[in-house]
Amino acid sequence: MPRSIPQDGPVEIDGKSAPVTTQFEEPLVDCYRCGRNGIQYEVYKHCDPCAVDLCMRCYRIGRGCNHWFGFGFAAQAKFDASHPRRVSRSMELPHLLVGRQYRKPPQKAVQTTSQGHLTTDSDPTSRLQEGQFCDHCGAFANACYWSCDYCNDGEWGFCNDCVNTHHCCSHPLLPIAHKLFTPGCVLPRSYDPHVGALNSNLSELHATSAQRSAVNPRSFSPAHSAPSSATSATDVASAGPFPDFVNLSITTNCDICAVPIPPSDSRYHCPSHPSPTKAAPTRTGDYDICTGCYHNLIKIGRITRDAGPAGWRKCPEGHRMIVTVFKADGADAGQRRVVLNDLVGGVKMSDQDIALWQQNLDSSPASAPPSAFTTKGQWTWQDGTPDPAESTDSLQQYGSGARRTRSKKANLLGNVSAESSKKGNRFPPNGGFGKKCIALWSYYPEEGDAGAGELMFPKGAMVGEVEEINEDWAEGVYMGERGLVPMVRVREL
Known part of the structure; x- marks a missing residue:
């Protein structure tokens, strides 16, 4: 932990005391497994018992500490399988890895170097964020976190902004908050709402998690994946499934009539509608009707009928909306x-694609929808079995690995369009075209050029709009992002 360095005697600046x-x-935080230095200013995981x-x-x-048994709900099952319960002997419970991140010192902080170490007049403990972080954007999310029970065995979740902008998974999400951040909580006047550590002893945290898991397996999560909420978290409904977190009751006001x-x-929720605030003038997604x-x-x-609930389902500004409910x-x-x-x-369907689709319907309503999206650019994937459709000069070298490229082709809607016209559908389906797959294993692309264009997803993720490129790779969508998917990691539903 950071330590203070006392200075004796007054300091003279410009001849004045x-x-x-x-x-x-x-x-200065280093990774215990790979040895990477200086990870303190990015989100990392900390094990308190192992330090x-x-x-x-x-x-x-999956490289945790030596007494970590995996992600989410699966961790306790693995622990029980490898440690048969004995009444006469106490056993150390699985360790929990908690998210952490230090904010960088403010620009006005006085920084010096003492004995090779950087020192500042800004206390690092006041800049420590600990608890829940968004798995899409990495934002600190103790105040409002949306937890998923399925992705990564229940150890996955999102901040409120990512949920509002539809950069989240398609599973049901539970909104919870750390007790320090719940509405009506009395905090010290000097408390920064964007910073806060878990307020319980970590050993008690482990015991509580294990006890809860025996009653309800879904309640056990070594990382306490907790959720966030849509527009306003106005009330605390009940004790949440994870220690130090409580469920939030979400009150969403209609942006037309202002009635809850x-x-x-x-x-009807619009992920793209501008919803600026004084603190976030460029914010979008906080718009519901x-x-x-x-x-x-x-x-x-x-709003025209074609843009209404039986058509494109657009908001007054022309953005497509989704329909949500709380159950x-x-x-x-x-x-x-x-x-x-x-x-x-x-x-995958852009505004240009929508315009072309509508233009086709307007010119010949009785004909089939357009046979393809606008296809520009190239796919790039890791070198594997050569694709007969690619050119021989499309092999690119990146360090020790190789990647192949292929021009995007209009093969997503070829068969779907004819089928769509037979059913009399004048509009694309909800969620887009292509296959839907479930992730059998997680996939985290390499950093930099080696993993460029590839899609990150955890075990249990629902990957949609899957369009096959060759036998090994496809393009899909997860968390509102599109990228390349290794087919060996997923299974078609």
Whole structure:
């Protein structure tokens, strides 16, 4: 842990005596497994009993401490299988790896070098963030975290902004918050709401998790993957499934009539609609319309019927929307956010694709929809079995590995379009075209050029809009991102 370095006597600046300031040694964190230095300013995992730290890459590929038994709900099962219970002998419970990150010292902080170590007048302990971090963008999310029970064996979740902008998985998500961040919680006046450590003893945390898992296996998560919420977390519903976290009751106000939407009522949510605040002037995604107001917008002609709920499902600004609802779950008394209808046409369908689709319908309504998306650019994947469709000069070398490239071809909608026209569908399906697959194993691309264009996904992820490139690789979508998927890691549903 960082330590303070006292300074004796006054300090002279420009010939004048200045007050003494305490200098703190800046933390230097190294990965216990791969030895990578200086990971303190990025999200990493910490094991308190072992006093070791791990970078996220080592952690995600399963390299924990020596008494870590895996991710989420599977960890306790592995522990029980390898440690038969004996009443006469106490056993050390599985260790939990908690997310951490130090914020960098402020620019105004006085920095010096003492005995080869960087020191500042900014206390690093006040800049330590500990708890839940978004698995999409890495943001600190103790105040509002959306937890998934399926991705990575339940050890996966997202911040509120990523959920609002649809950069999350398609599974039901539970909104929870750390007790320090719950509405109505009395905090010290000097407390920074963006920083906060878990307030319980970590050994107690381990014991509580294990005890809960015996009653409800879904409640055990070594990383406490907890969720966040949509517009406003106004009330604490009940004790959450994880220690120090509680379930949030989400109140979403309609952005047309300003009336709260009951959790059990479906609402139209726009991930792309601008929703700026003073603190975040470029923020998007905090925009919801109740069902009554949305149908009324169609009646008064503000939204055309083709852009309405039976068509493109667009907001007044012309963005495609999704339909969500909150459903109660008796397992932990929480309310999970469920996506009833995904984006019409999916993530891969751009505004240009929509315009071409609509142009085709307007010119010949009785004909089949356009046979392909606009296909520009190239696919690039790791070298494996040569693809007969690629040219011989498409092999690119990156260090010790090789990657192949191939121009994108219009092969996604070829068969689907004809089938769509037979059914009389004038609009693309919810969630887009292509196959849907479930991840049998996690896949985390290499950093830099070696993994460029490849899709990151955990075990249990639902990968959609899967378009095969060759026998080894396909392009798919997960967390609102599109990228290349190794087919050996997934199975078609």
